[in-house]
Amino acid sequence: MLAAHLLAPRRLYTHHGLYVGGNRVIHYAGLSEGLHGGSVEEVSLECFAGGRGIRVRVEAARFDREEVLQRARRRLGERRYRVLSNNCEHFCEWCLRGESRSTQVESLCPWLRRCGPLTGFLQLLITARQRARRRPELSGVSSASGLSLG
Numbered sequence: 001m002l003a004a005h006l007l008a009p010r011r012l013y014t015h016h017g018l019y020v021g022g023n024r025v026i027h028y029a030g031l032s033e034g035l036h037g038g039s040v041e042e043v044s045l046e047c048f049a050g051g052r053g054i055r056v057r058v059e060a061a062r063f064d065r066e067e068v069l070q071r072a073r074r075r076l077g078e079r080r081y082r083v084l085s086n087n088c089e090h091f092c093e094w095c096l097r098g099e100s101r102s103t104q105v106e107s108l109c110p111w112l113r114r115c116g117p118l119t120g121f122l123q124l125l126i127t128a129r130q131r132a133r134r135r136p137e138l139s140g141v142s143s144a145s146g147l148s149l150g
Helices: 045-049 065-074 088-097 103-114 116-134
Strands: 005-009 014-021 024-028 040-044 055-057
Touching: 005 045, 014 045, 014 065, 014 088, 024 045, 024 088, 040 045, 065 088, 088 103
Parallel strands: none
Antiparallel strands: 005 014, 005 055, 014 024, 024 040
């Protein structure tokens, strides 16, 4: 069904995407391209599944199917992936309901509060590495801890 919210299990999380017809899915590639993060892209259903089964999340959408697809297509090529604040589930929820949220991240909140400084530091490292890859002149930049980001 067009604009269906698809779920594909991975080792430590569930991957999310939107069915756009013709055996194609729009999703946030996320960390599939390494720490620098991937983009919002359209891929085959087989590629999205990654050799695993697919389920459909059935929840009422705020927008009709055509608007959901338009919202998803407007973000094709976007490269602002963030594990905790702009991941594949955030993307699908925003397209379907206009609300950027992730139940997977929310379920980690108690743990994240206990480890807040560490997760914040790791997110800063990932962000700095992403920026350095986009701007080659920054490839020699290192973090305050002395870890090389380039």
